[in-house]
Amino acid sequence: SQTIHQWPATLVxxxxxxxxxxxxxxxxxxxxxxxxxQAAGRGLQLLFYSVGIGQISSEVPQNLSASRxxxxxxxxxxxxxxxxxxxxxxxxxxxxxxxxFFGPGTRLxxx
Amino acid sequence: xxxxxxxxxxxxxxEGEFITINCSYSVGISALHWLQQHPGGGIVSLFMLSSGKxxxxxxIATINIQEKHSSLHITxxxxxxxxxYICAVPSSITGSARQLTFGSGTQLTVLP
Numbered sequence: 001s002q003t004i005h006q007w008p009a010t011l012v013x014x015x016x017x018x019x020x021x022x023x024x025x026x027x028x029x030x031x032x033x034x035x036x037x038q039a040a041g042r043g044l045q046l047l048f049y050s051v052g053i054g055q056i057s058s059e060v061p062q063n064l065s066a067s068r069x070x071x072x073x074x075x076x077x078x079x080x081x082x083x084x085x086x087x088x089x090x091x092x093x094x095x096x097x098x099x100x101f102f103g104p105g106t107r108l109x110x111x
Numbered sequence: 112x113x114x115x116x117x118x119x120x121x122x123x124x125x126e127g128e129f130i131t132i133n134c135s136y137s138v139g140i141s142a143l144h145w146l147q148q149h150p151g152g153g154i155v156s157l158f159m160l161s162s163g164k165x166x167x168x169x170x171i172a173t174i175n176i177q178e179k180h181s182s183l184h185i186t187x188x189x190x191x192x193x194x195x196y197i198c199a200v201p202s203s204i205t206g207s208a209r210q211l212t213f214g215s216g217t218q219l220t221v222l223p
Contacts, residue, residue: 037153044197044213059210077182088152098142102154 002027006091006103015073019064019078021106023091026072032095033074035066036099038088049076086110113138113200117214124221127200130185134198143181144211145172148195155171157183157196189220195219 003026013019025031028059030067033046048066063082067075074091093102114137124130134143141162148154158165158172160181165172169188174181185192195218199211 042165044199044204046204046210049210090152090154092154098161099159100144101156105152105154106115107152 004093004103007105010107015079015110016080019081021076022088023074024072025030025093034092035076081110083110112204113212115200115212115214117217121218124188126221126223128188130188132196134181134214136179136200143174144199145183146197190221190223193220201222
């Protein structure tokens with residue numbers, strides 16, 4: 001069966017520091033991969049999605065970037081975090097049916 | 112771009128009650144998703160449906176494509192059903208079905 005992992009689970013970082021969040025999927029090949037952010041009290045916002053290795057589409061201009069170095073690995077990065085980057089970050093994958101399956105999430109607090 | 116509205120925003124029920132959560136969207140879609148977000152933040156996909164009705168245990172999801180409306184029903188509600196329920200639809204009729212627009216969610220609290 002398919003599983004999706006995210007780490008770390010929680011993260012507290014100072015403003016201006018770099019960020020790297022990792023997501024990996026097991027049990028499937030060539031998944032579509034997604035990064036979402038949920039700010040406090042807000043709905044889910046799609047940040048990036050990828051249909052294959054090295055293929056990244058950005059939905060919202062920001063100081064975040066994403067990379068997909070391997071088929072089942074998706075990384076969310078920032079060179080310098082802002083206070084407004086605080087939130088709950090979710091990775092998800094989908095297959096041919098387009099049903100999306102979510103990871104456990106990373107709660108990021110920028111101080 | 113598709114607009115999604117959910118109602119109610121908050122819902123408190125007594126254990127055993129029948130629950131209905133509604134979702135309306137503005138642009139025709141291929142499928143609608145219902146998700147459940149637990150207090151810890153984890154999200155579970157409950158249903159993806161494109162027509163008619165789907166049932167899983169005590170959960171029932173219906174969709175009316177012509178009216179651009181879907182409902183999620185919970186029969187014999189239980190405190191463990193307390194969560195945020197989110198509907199999501201493709202962002203546009205011409206865009207990829209992979210890109211979703213999410214409703215703001217319905218916070219359900221079921222009291223014992």
